Amino acid sequence: MATSTPAKRTAAKKNTDNTSTVETIASPDPELASKLTPEVLAAIDVKDTYANPPAELSDRDPELLKKLYHGVIRGRAFEDRMHSMYRSGDLLGSYYSGNWHEAIGAGIMAAMRDDDWFAPLHRDVTAHLMRGMPPEQIMASFMGKAIGPTGGRDGTLHYGRLDLRTYNPPSHIPANFPVATGFAFASKYRGEDTVTVAICGDGSTSRADFHEAVNLAAAQDLPIVFVVQNNQWAYSTPLPLQTHSATFAIKAVAYGIHGIKVDGTDAVAVYDAMAEAIERARSGGGATIVEAVTMRMHGHAEHDPADYVPREMLEEWSKKDPVELLEKRLIDAKVITEDEAKQTREDARKWAIEARKIAIAAPMPDPSNIEDGIYAE
Numbered sequence: 001m002a003t004s005t006p007a008k009r010t011a012a013k014k015n016t017d018n019t020s021t022v023e024t025i026a027s028p029d030p031e032l033a034s035k036l037t038p039e040v041l042a043a044i045d046v047k048d049t050y051a052n053p054p055a056e057l058s059d060r061d062p063e064l065l066k067k068l069y070h071g072v073i074r075g076r077a078f079e080d081r082m083h084s085m086y087r088s089g090d091l092l093g094s095y096y097s098g099n100w101h102e103a104i105g106a107g108i109m110a111a112m113r114d115d116d117w118f119a120p121l122h123r124d125v126t127a128h129l130m131r132g133m134p135p136e137q138i139m140a141s142f143m144g145k146a147i148g149p150t151g152g153r154d155g156t157l158h159y160g161r162l163d164l165r166t167y168n169p170p171s172h173i174p175a176n177f178p179v180a181t182g183f184a185f186a187s188k189y190r191g192e193d194t195v196t197v198a199i200c201g202d203g204s205t206s207r208a209d210f211h212e213a214v215n216l217a218a219a220q221d222l223p224i225v226f227v228v229q230n231n232q233w234a235y236s237t238p239l240p241l242q243t244h245s246a247t248f249a250i251k252a253v254a255y256g257i258h259g260i261k262v263d264g265t266d267a268v269a270v271y272d273a274m275a276e277a278i279e280r281a282r283s284g285g286g287a288t289i290v291e292a293v294t295m296r297m298h299g300h301a302e303h304d305p306a307d308y309v310p311r312e313m314l315e316e317w318s319k320k321d322p323v324e325l326l327e328k329r330l331i332d333a334k335v336i337t338e339d340e341a342k343q344t345r346e347d348a349r350k351w352a353i354e355a356r357k358i359a360i361a362a363p364m365p366d367p368s369n370i371e372d373g374i375y376a377e
């Protein structure tokens, strides 16, 4: 049963001395939240499946479940490798971990078509990998190597590939949102049935570009899904200081679109929410905000010790490891055996180690092509 919902029961308030106090609250505004009964939410087309028990897997397509499983296992193996690469000095700068976000990436990617458009941000490595980005290319990006998607021009996370219909995450966030709305506008204008999926974090929803992008997409009935990864923190800013909305999904009401709040540690639940939202967008039903709830278990990036995050919060969320939860459910449902699970983890570990070797051996960029791709006269 997913009745234990840590985010609903505790949150942190930042004090002036940069420490945090844990408060037991139901949401940023408990009084408002208590009025949001299932009937009210249904009437305004906002679904809240966050506290639902995990779905039965017996009648599910085993291939889909295995796809989700391999996605989260590889995502975790990659994240683990990147943490150790940061510590051993392989990377030029820091690393923005997508640890505990793997189920969101896998659920999104399993629901998307290859020809759909994707506009991710900094914690979406699992999705990049499932979309076909080789792991050594992502590692190479963080090392400024020539085999990185930018040819070494970027030394961190701004890697995309238009041949994979994946837009480069911008530095100023969520500047990917207006661009994603442009993708969706183009799909509609050209009469194509492709859908765009854009991702941002809870903190990014406070920015003007979030509002402008969602509002335009809504007003134009564009085929797009906006995913808000609610991981409780935006650098050191906790949720209660970010918004007074009861949820992020409910912001959809103000734009006149659909909203779904889902457990972001449950890959199957994320898949279900995304499949529903993508199908609606593809068939002309307009945009959706999908709020996927998880926790940022590392610092904002690996250089950040995150002393402002209360221990109790980390302890509670450590019980909701998206990889372990999915693995256990698949073993219990006999979709995979324990031996297969062990082997899959080991294969993924070796795959990530091999990728590191390739990235380490790759050359730095050739300085003579520094002006390639610059379009000024």
Ligand SMILES: Cc1ncc(C[n+]2csc(CCOP(=O)(O)OP(=O)(O)O)c2C)c(N)n1
Pocket: 123, 171, 172, 173, 174, 200, 201, 202, 203, 204, 205, 229, 231, 233, 234, 235, 296, 300
């Ligand atoms: C416009 C802008 N302001 C500030 C930053 C610095 N910055 C990068 S990530 C981040 C926190 C973002 O929080 P959230 O949107 O919740 O995403 P998360 O990192 O938690 O996944 C900040 C403040 C930035 N990149 N762009």
